[in-house]
Amino acid sequence: MTFVQLIDCKTHDVDRLNRLMDNWVVATQGKRTATHSIVGRDRSDSTHVVEIVEFPSYEEAQKNSNLPETNRIFEEMVAACDGMPTFTDLDVVRDEQLNKAVVTRLFEEAINGNNLDLCDELCTADYREHSAGRSSYDLDLAQARRENQEHLDAFSPRMTVESMVAEGDMVCCRVSIQGRHVGAFRGIEPTGKDLTGTGQATFRCLGGKIAEGWLNFDDLGLAQQLGMMQA
Known part of the structure; x- marks a missing residue:
């Protein structure tokens, strides 16, 4: 079952956050299990950023979370945010293209x-x-x-x-x-x-x-x- 994780955070330095995500993509080449990533900025609050990451399953997402590169980038991400990001874990029950x-x-x-x-x-x-x-x-x-x-x-x-x-x-x-x-x-x-x-x-x-x-x-x-x- 496809699994999606929503990462919700506030930051006054979106450019820094983007650079960290670029670094993660390079560092996890050939290792990551994520298949799709979307980053959105709240139109009513430019400091509010949401990343949506898709995985083939919850189990594959766990493998991705256990990568040393993921842990390192996450620590730098927390430092770039105004507070601790929140996570929402979703099992996809309908995906209609x-x-x-x-x-x-x-x-x-x-x-x-x-x-x-x-x-x-x-x-x-x-x-x-x-x-x-x-x-x-x-x-x-x-x-x-x-x-x-x-x-x-x-x-x-x-x-x-x-x-x-x-x-x-x-x-x-x-x-x-x-x-x-x-x-x-x-x-x-x-x-x-x-x-x-x-x-x-x-x-x-x-x-x-x-x-x-x-x-x-x-x-x-x-x-x-x-x-x-x-x-």
Whole structure:
């Protein structure tokens, strides 16, 4: 279970506190178990600072606390604060990445479910799609739907999201693809061949919808499997 620790303190020297955190990052390289750190300053009180540190589990957080470098930096941190920092330990019971959720629906319901009409709900009206394997590197939503439908009709693909990372308004996915050549594609009649491939896709989200996409798929591998060119 993901574990989060909130460190709450007051200081008149935020720059010093930042330097200490930089020193800790360097000193614990290859040792620390923390995976994410956010530092926020209270807008109504510039001396009030909160650090949020994420760990894979409480047990991993304990390992991190036991590092000599952590103890040393903590002592210097206390000296930089106006008083003893307070700690709040939290077991994460819900962690919902909302942008990930809409991208997951795109793959599972729109693509694997062969229901690109759903893109009107999942994407913004001014959605733009960029892919070297399309008729243009800059497609609007209507044209992107038409060209993607051609691929769905030709190959009946199923895409599996092997990994997905979200940061800010961006979501990046690594996918594997399985399909079968069941429809005509660029002048090639259906061969019935089973096809496999890989790809990466990055999406920019806005207001709970997908506003832009950059797609990179193994078009060369597809052409080789279809006999369009030699390996």
